[in-house]
Amino acid sequence: MSINWFKYSSPQTFFPLAGKLALGFGVLALLACGVGLYLGFFVAPTDAQQGEAYRIIFIHVPAAWMSMFLYLVLAFWAGLGLAFNTRLSGMMASAIAPTGALFTFLALWTGSLWGKPTWGTWWVWDARLTSELILLFLYFGFMALQAAIDDPRRADKAGAVLALVGVVNIPIIYFSVKWWNTLHQGASVSLTKAPTMAATMLTGMTVMAFGFWFYSIAAALMRARCIMLERERASEWVADYARGSA
Amino acid sequence: MLAALRCVIHRDLLLAVRRSSDVLTVLLFFVIVVSLFPLGVGPDPALLRTIAPGVIWVAALLASMLALQRMFASDYADGTLEQMLLGATPLGMTVAAKVLAHWLISGLPLVLISPVLALQFDFPQELLGVLALSLALGTPVLSLIGAIGAALTLGLRGAGALLSLLVLPLYVPVLIIGAGAAEAATSGMGGHAQLLLLGALLIFAGAFAPWAAAVALRISVE
Numbered sequence: 001m002s003i004n005w006f007k008y009s010s011p012q013t014f015f016p017l018a019g020k021l022a023l024g025f026g027v028l029a030l031l032a033c034g035v036g037l038y039l040g041f042f043v044a045p046t047d048a049q050q051g052e053a054y055r056i057i058f059i060h061v062p063a064a065w066m067s068m069f070l071y072l073v074l075a076f077w078a079g080l081g082l083a084f085n086t087r088l089s090g091m092m093a094s095a096i097a098p099t100g101a102l103f104t105f106l107a108l109w110t111g112s113l114w115g116k117p118t119w120g121t122w123w124v125w126d127a128r129l130t131s132e133l134i135l136l137f138l139y140f141g142f143m144a145l146q147a148a149i150d151d152p153r154r155a156d157k158a159g160a161v162l163a164l165v166g167v168v169n170i171p172i173i174y175f176s177v178k179w180w181n182t183l184h185q186g187a188s189v190s191l192t193k194a195p196t197m198a199a200t201m202l203t204g205m206t207v208m209a210f211g212f213w214f215y216s217i218a219a220a221l222m223r224a225r226c227i228m229l230e231r232e233r234a235s236e237w238v239a240d241y242a243r244g245s246a
Numbered sequence: 247m248l249a250a251l252r253c254v255i256h257r258d259l260l261l262a263v264r265r266s267s268d269v270l271t272v273l274l275f276f277v278i279v280v281s282l283f284p285l286g287v288g289p290d291p292a293l294l295r296t297i298a299p300g301v302i303w304v305a306a307l308l309a310s311m312l313a314l315q316r317m318f319a320s321d322y323a324d325g326t327l328e329q330m331l332l333g334a335t336p337l338g339m340t341v342a343a344k345v346l347a348h349w350l351i352s353g354l355p356l357v358l359i360s361p362v363l364a365l366q367f368d369f370p371q372e373l374l375g376v377l378a379l380s381l382a383l384g385t386p387v388l389s390l391i392g393a394i395g396a397a398l399t400l401g402l403r404g405a406g407a408l409l410s411l412l413v414l415p416l417y418v419p420v421l422i423i424g425a426g427a428a429e430a431a432t433s434g435m436g437g438h439a440q441l442l443l444l445g446a447l448l449i450f451a452g453a454f455a456p457w458a459a460a461v462a463l464r465i466s467v468e
Contacts, residue, residue: 082461130418137415144411148402157465158398162412165394165458 009088011228012237018228022221025214032211036062039204053117056110057201062209064107066216067135070100074142075167078160088224090156091231093163094146095224099216101139108132138166152231250335251343258347261320268316273355276309280363291368298367299377299428303384306356307417310385311410313352314392317344318463322400331467337460345386345393345456353385369432376431376441383444384424390448390455391416397462420447 008014040058047054074096081089111129112122123129142159149155232238262269283301284294321327330340360381361374369377395413399405423444427437 134415134418137411141412141415144408145398148399148404148408154465154468158462161394161458161462161465162398165391165416 009086011088011091011232012235014088015225015228015237015241018221018225022218022225025221026218029211029214029218032207032214036204036208036211039200039207044200044204045198050118053114056114058204058208060107060110060114061205062212063103063110064132065209066212067100067104067107067132069213070096070103070216071135071138071163071167074100075163078156078163081156082160082164087153087156087231088228090152090160091224091227092220093156093159094143095220095227096216097139097143097146098223099219101136101143103212103216104132104136104139108136142166247335247339250333251339254330254340254343255347255350258344259350262347262351269351269355272309272313272352273359275312276305276356277359277363279305279308281366284366294367295369295432298364298369299380299425299432301367302360302363302377303381303421303425303428306360306381306385307388307414307421309356310352310388311392311413311417313348314389314396314409314413315406317348317393317396318400319396322467327463327467331464337463338457341393341397341459341463342452342456345389345459348393349386349389353389357381357385369428373428373431376437377428380424380427380437380441380444383441383448384420387420387444387447387451388417390451391420393459394455394462397459397466400463400466420444423447 008017036058040055044055044058046052074093077089077093077096080086081093108129111132115124116122142162145162146155146159149158229238229241280302283297287293287297318327321330331337333340357378360378364374364377365371392409392413395409395416398412399409402408423440427440427444429437430440431437
């Protein structure tokens with residue numbers, strides 16, 4: 001039996017699948033965020049040094065992870081679209097960008113709220129904060145470039161080039177802690193050594209990260225569905241869909 | 247192929263000489279922006295000495311961005327760019343030649359005048375060389391990265407503001423390392439590490455940016 005790898009590469013077949021997946025991941029996101037927040041705010045112990053203020057970690061760290069991860073996913077779809085000239089890849093890239101920008105902003109905002117009680121300042125020009133801010137600008141640049149180009153195919157390709165150029169920024173964010181050793185604390189979680197935090201904190205943070213991840217998938221797919229309808233509005237299947245749901 | 251590159255560089259330089267006001271505008275912009283800072287923050291020599299590298303670098307960054315829009319715009323408007331796209335010379339090489347010409351026109355004058363401006367800020371004379379060298383290594387990187395942005399925004403409405411939004415975030419590492427070189431030199435640590443990093447960035451950008459800009463040009467013109 002041969003598998004048709006390209007079955008879901010056309011908007012017409014992907015549209016219903018995206019709807020089902022978005023619903024499924026949306027439910028999962030609600031569950032994971034509920035469990036994660038419960039673990040974070042009621043189960044995890046109070047930190048010896050930072051008191052209750054540290055609990056913002058359960059939003060801040062997963063949001064920061066997602067902000068970087070989503071840029072990689074965006075660049076992946078953008079690169080795929082540029083290499084194989086597929087329509088859907090570009091749509092996915094533009095659907096992911098607003099969610100990525102949202103998480104970047106959330107990471108900066110919660111970081112600022114966390115910085116005030118622990119460092120005594122809202123903002124420091126530390127390498128990691130600065131790189132996160134640059135990441136936000138990169139997301140804005142990507143969205144602004146796509147918004148300025150009327151032809152969607154050109155917008156996809158131009159955005160793809162920009163995303164691939166910008167992806168150079170991701171390793172700079174990650175290694176900036178080692179390069180410029182400043183006020184920001186080093187990473188607390190690493191794959192090579194034991195984490196320096198209580199197990200329940202780590203569980204809560206991981207569950208929250210999965211919650212944010214599922215939310216991103218659901219939100220991106222919902223947005224991709226809207227983009228598909230908008231771009232394919234002249235096609236037969238959109239007309240059928242509009243008649244069916246009217 | 248080298249003859250074609252020489253031809254592109256020669257042509258762009260000739261055009262710049264024939265319309266020298268364009269070159270002078272960018273240079274004057276640089277000089278004026280740098281001169282505005284003492285008026286804004288006060289004439290205290292100690293303060294000016296500390297901010298000199300950063301101010302000169304930010305002004306160089308803005309000036310080089312101001313010049314970017316012209317990199318491909320006139321060739322695009324009169325159809326020359328299409329001929330370059332169709333030509334036998336690899337487009338990446340043509341773009342590299344255009345970037346080099348652009349840097350000679352808009353970057354090199356900034357490097358040459360920067361010691362004079364640094365003296366206005368009471369910057370130590372023996373370190374002027376480090377500052378000029380950091381600019382000499384850094385401004386070509388700005389032109390190379392900027393070429394990608396200029397190619398992507400070719401012919402769009404509001405291209406100028408959009409270009410700055412795309413390009414300025416990508417300039418940040420160059421700014422940090424470039425201004426860091428002169429600052430490290432003033433604090434007695436020597437700017438060698440930063441200068442080497444700038445050199446590495448230049449090689450990296452020189453290898454990949456013309457190619458990315460060529461892809462962007464094909465997308466914008468097709």
